[in-house]
Amino acid sequence: MDLCLFSSINTFVTDPLTHEFMRKALFMSSLVAAVCGFLSSYLTLKGWALMGDAVSHSVMPGVVVAYALGLPFSLGAFIFGVGSVALIGFVKQKSRVKEDTVIGLVFTGFFALGIVLVSKIKSNIDLHSILFGSPLGISISDVKQTVLISLLVVILLSVFRKDLMLYCFDPRHAKTIGINVFFLHYLLLTCLSLAAVVGLQTVGIILVVAMLITPGATAYLLTDQFDNMTIISILSAIISSVIGIYCSFWFDLETGGSIVLAQTFIFLFAFLFAPRYGIFKFKKFFSNYK
Amino acid sequence: MDKPNYQNYRIEAENICVDYNGKVALYDANLSLKPGQICGLVGMNGAGKTTFFNSLTGFVNISKGKIRINGETLRSAQKDQTIAYVPQSEGIDSQFPVNVWDVVMMGRYGSMNVLRCPRESDIQAVKDAIARVDLMDFLSTPIGNLSGGQRKRTFLARAIAQRASILLLDEPFTGVDIRTEKLISELFIQFKNEGKTILLSTHDMIHVREFCDLVLLINKTVVAYGETSEVFTPENITSTFGGISPDVLFGPES
Ligand SMILES: Nc1ncnc2c1ncn2[C@@H]1O[C@H](COP(=O)(O)OP(=O)(O)OP(=O)(O)O)[C@@H](O)[C@H]1O
Ligand SMILES: [Mg+2]
Numbered sequence: 261m262d263l264c265l266f267s268s269i270n271t272f273v274t275d276p277l278t279h280e281f282m283r284k285a286l287f288m289s290s291l292v293a294a295v296c297g298f299l300s301s302y303l304t305l306k307g308w309a310l311m312g313d314a315v316s317h318s319v320m321p322g323v324v325v326a327y328a329l330g331l332p333f334s335l336g337a338f339i340f341g342v343g344s345v346a347l348i349g350f351v352k353q354k355s356r357v358k359e360d361t362v363i364g365l366v367f368t369g370f371f372a373l374g375i376v377l378v379s380k381i382k383s384n385i386d387l388h389s390i391l392f393g394s395p396l397g398i399s400i401s402d403v404k405q406t407v408l409i410s411l412l413v414v415i416l417l418s419v420f421r422k423d424l425m426l427y428c429f430d431p432r433h434a435k436t437i438g439i440n441v442f443f444l445h446y447l448l449l450t451c452l453s454l455a456a457v458v459g460l461q462t463v464g465i466i467l468v469v470a471m472l473i474t475p476g477a478t479a480y481l482l483t484d485q486f487d488n489m490t491i492i493s494i495l496s497a498i499i500s501s502v503i504g505i506y507c508s509f510w511f512d513l514e515t516g517g518s519i520v521l522a523q524t525f526i527f528l529f530a531f532l533f534a535p536r537y538g539i540f541k542f543k544k545f546f547s548n549y550k
Numbered sequence: 551m552d553k554p555n556y557q558n559y560r561i562e563a564e565n566i567c568v569d570y571n572g573k574v575a576l577y578d579a580n581l582s583l584k585p586g587q588i589c590g591l592v593g594m595n596g597a598g599k600t601t602f603f604n605s606l607t608g609f610v611n612i613s614k615g616k617i618r619i620n621g622e623t624l625r626s627a628q629k630d631q632t633i634a635y636v637p638q639s640e641g642i643d644s645q646f647p648v649n650v651w652d653v654v655m656m657g658r659y660g661s662m663n664v665l666r667c668p669r670e671s672d673i674q675a676v677k678d679a680i681a682r683v684d685l686m687d688f689l690s691t692p693i694g695n696l697s698g699g700q701r702k703r704t705f706l707a708r709a710i711a712q713r714a715s716i717l718l719l720d721e722p723f724t725g726v727d728i729r730t731e732k733l734i735s736e737l738f739i740q741f742k743n744e745g746k747t748i749l750l751s752t753h754d755m756i757h758v759r760e761f762c763d764l765v766l767l768i769n770k771t772v773v774a775y776g777e778t779s780e781v782f783t784p785e786n787i788t789s790t791f792g793g794i795s796p797d798v799l800f801g802p803e804s
Contacts, residue, residue, distance in 0.1 A: 305643075305646060305647075419664065419665065422659065422665070422666040423659070423666065425648075426656055426659060428646075429643065429646050429648060429656075430637070430642065430656070431609075432604070432607060432609045432635060432637060432641065433635060433637070433656060433708070434659075435607060435608055435609045435628070436607040436608065436609070436628060436633050436634065436635045437628060437631055437657075437659060437660030437712065438625075438628035438629040438630075438631070438660050439659065439660065480647065483647060484647045484649070484692035484694065484695075485647055485648075485649070485692075486646075486647045486648055486652065488647075489647050
């Protein structure tokens with residue numbers, strides 16, 4: 261009986277691994293999740309959730325144009341991601357419209373442009389895979405691009421880890437001690453665009469913002485230590501990817517949606533049961549009965 | 551090369567103006583401070599105190615005027631870790647996941663390598679600074695779990711760890727108890743004796759009398775500036791606070 265259970269769990273875990281596309285999907289999504297999770301702790305602390313949403317939606321026309329021209333899609337996405345940020349900054353500075361309005365305005369404009377372009381260009385672009393991701397059908401050249409971009413983001417974030425933390429925490433002090441705040445601001449935005457580019461492959465444009473904020477928010481509830489927050493954020497993102505992909509394999513679910521839903525459930529769990537900041541405050545509960 | 555009058559002054563601000571998207575917050579402000587001087591910055595809410603600090607740290611750009619620190623540009627003063635800024639409590643996200651040690655270590659970032667790896671000397675500086683503000687028992691306490699006064703002391707320790715010769719303190723006495731107030735004002739006297747230059751904003755008139763050599767009264771521009779004994783008069787204070795009589799500020803005995 262026990263043995264039977266064990267072996268069925270074993271099949272549950274190993275069966276999918278016999279498929280090449282599943283191994284690839286697991287590897288890619290975990291990598292992408294780790295990158296987005298790393299960035300996520302900065303974005304949640306800086307309060308850039310809306311910015312993440314904006315950048316990830318704005319890459320849409322870039323992806324379409326790049327496909328149409330036969331360029332690497334990451335290049336097009338990156339240009340439009342950064343372009344949207346620049347445009348947001350410009351409109352905000354030159355008009356009296358409030359920042360969140362400008363952000364919403366710019367990214368929906370870009371997104372709409374992308375959708376119109378898809379309908380006009382009518383090449384072999386798979387709108388569904390752009391919008392919802394297709395981790396099970398990633399091509400080899402996409403794998404290479406994703407690995408390269410991921411490495412770049414991880415290196416940048418690792419090198420400027422502490423500066424970025426200081427920038428999020430107290431930009432005034434950073435400026436006072438001669439740290440280039442302008443550079444850090446655009447570094448973070450660049451990493452955001454790049455992470456959105458890799459993230460959209462696994463979960464698609466619409467949900468990529470979840471990869472960029474949910475792990476960080478989960479980690480924020482679980483720790484008071486910045487380094488731990490980064491680690492928890494990365495781990496929870498990877499675990500969600502693995503859970504999401506397995507679920508989509510066994511229960512035939514949309515992969516991107518499953519991954520994000522797994523992240524949401526982990527967040528919910530932290531929200532309810534986090535030792536200090538959960539609504540049930542388990543630590544207090546235990547210490548009362550000691 | 552002659553730069554005669556610069557050598558005497560730590561801070562020199564000449565006719566500085568700051569505006570936020572066209573809205574003027576500070577205009578034609580002048581200030582010059584020498585080593586070992588403590589200057590109080592007094593003005594009502596929205597008078598431009600924080601703005602003044604922001605322009606001296608370079609956090610906002612001045613639209614007009616000139617700032618010289620030790621006769622050099624602001625840029626090189628920043629690079630040399632000359633200026634330390636202790637923020638107003640409102641300017642800080644107290645839920646940020648860092649502890650006392652982390653915050654004080656940030657004071658050393660400017661003199662570390664790119665990766666900000668602390669050396670032995672940095673660790674020592676941080677320890678000394680934390681000891682001076684009497685927070686040794688709170689080294690690994692997250693700043694969110696500190697009291698307001700303890701948090702103030704943490705940021706003061708960061709400024710100490712930075713070993714800056716100019717300290718800019720935005721309302722260091724707001725929301726602290728008598729004991730912390732005493733500790734902070736004793737530290738200020740020590741800094742003064744070490745030759746540091748201090749500019750602090752405060753709403754408490756008693757402190758200005760107690761240990762400020764100079765006082766700068768502002769209301770979007772300089773209302774009065776000079777030796778405390780000469781400038782800190784009821785008339786000047788009244789005009790700084792838009793007609794409120796000093797009795798209200800000092801209590802009836804003054
Ligand atoms: N970032 C900003 N954007 C736009 N206006 C600002 C900004 N910061 C300050 N102001 C405006 O500039 C003026 C001066 O503000 P400042 O914060 O310097 O006042 P303060 O003297 O420090 O006041 P308090 O005693 O309340 O701290 C105010 O009218 C304020 O509304
Ligand atoms: Mg202020």
